Amino acid sequence: MWHPCHCRPWQGKRKLYVMAIGIALFFLVITLFSIAGRTADTRDSADWKPTNDGSRTT
Template sequence: MKVSAAMEFLLFLLFLALFGLASAAGLTVDSRDSADWKPTREGRRWRSRAC
């Protein structure tokens, strides 16, 4: 039991380390641009028009 728990913990750490390396290499993107999560196009807010 202790070996499998230790292996699970090590795999979790490896998973986090891989995400950290991918982030440092610029392979990840934060798709949120504000608290309301409205999309932008070239840095400008996209505004929907009412019908």
């Protein structure tokens, strides 16, 4: 009979590292796109504020 305790201990840790790297890359991409100005304001009130060809005029 196969039990979870027979799994190699590094397999679970490897999945956690891959997930952590994936999440870090996701936030890095979001940050880079934000710095480059490639993000949009999707809040509900964004439709009612003035824009200049899609760019926010503050």
